[in-house]
Structure formats: C-alpha cells, structure tokens
Amino acid sequence: GQQLNQSPQSMFIQEGEDVSMNCTSSSIFNTWLWYKQDPGEGPVLLIALYKAGELTSNGRLTAQFGITRKDSFLNISASIPSDVGIYFCAGGLNAGGTSYGKLTFGQGTILTVHP
C-alpha cells in the first residue's frame, strides 16, 4: 500500500523560531492535509490542500501542495509554547467510489518548544 515519509521525526526548538516539516510519497495524492495532536486528545485538522502548487495559510501556519502531487510541507512561523504536539500529514485520493475519504497518514513529527 501507499506510504508517507514524514520528516523530521522530532524537533526541539526555541520559542520564536520558525519550523518546517515535510511529507513525501512514492505515489500521487489528490489531497494533502495537516493535523496537530495534543497529548491524550484526537488530532485536529489544521490545513487542507486540494490543488497541486496550492499554498495555504492559517494564522502562523503555511502549507503547500507539491507540484508533483507527491509531497507537501508545513511551516510554522514564530513558534510559541502551545505549538507543542505531534503534527501529522495525510494524503487522500478522490478517485471515486470507496476511495473517497480514506487517508494515508505519516508517522508524525513531535515538536517541542523551549520557552
């Protein structure tokens, strides 16, 4: 099956620094999504991307859908302590039928922010 390679696996940064993480795939996705998970809670959708080359922002977060459809990145600017958590990328296919709504998740990036 499809697999996503998410990197880095973990990051330790100082408050105020910018953060960048990415996901790559060996096959094409038509949708890329980024989630954040706080300890003991369910993941929360941050950004959804639907077009190759699309660049979308949500506050201090910016994500891009790669031109090849096989990658995506997420940037966080001016990090703050509440950015701590696990960030997951996910790729989706909308080829019709039961392929709708089935996502492939990356293994996550653990972000630690030191005050």
Place this chain on the structure above:
Amino acid sequence: SQTIHQWPATLVQPVGSPLSLECTVEGTSNPNLYWYRQAAGRGLQLLFYSVGIGQISSEVPQNLSASRPQDRQFILSSKKLLLSDSGFYLCAWSLGRGRALDNEQFFGPGTRLTVL
C-alpha cells in the same frame, strides 16, 4: 455545527473480556465514519470505515469488529480482548458526498484502552 463524541474516555479491561466502544456524530447526516488505533502516540492505523448504515469495510484482519446500527453511530467491538489490543482508539467522521471534501476527517477525543 458538527460534534463527535466517544465513550468511554478510558477503559481498563482484563485479557479475554469483551469490548464495546461507541462513537456518535451530531450535526450532519450520512457521514463517512472511521475507527483508528494509535499506538504509543505515533501513527494512525485505519481499522474500519463505513459509508452507510450496515456498510463496514475492514482494513486490517484482527480481533476487532465494527458495526453501524444507526446513521451517526459507530461501534467497535471485540469478543475477547488480547494484550495487543491496548492503545488509543480514535473515531472520525467526514462528509459522505462523494467529493474531495470527504477527505477532511474530523476526530473525536479518543478512548484509551489498557488490556491487562
């Protein structure tokens, strides 16, 4: 607005005991529903998904089963729990309109299951 509920929040069960986890969604109709398991805070493994009442697809052969008795209710069950069933179980929903927006999945708060 839509909300998703899961219960119980935590559960400790002995090996060999049965399991029933419940998930309900409010504020939408005919959603796609999903059960995931997450081990050690990393990686979400899709267990089951459903596109309608009584329609269940299994992604991984295992000791678990799922049912969807009502449009917005999704249940994860087991007849006899194994130690390896321990983990964080997440339910999610997405629109079931047959479009790209179906890819946007929204997760519940999760159930922490410990099998002893």
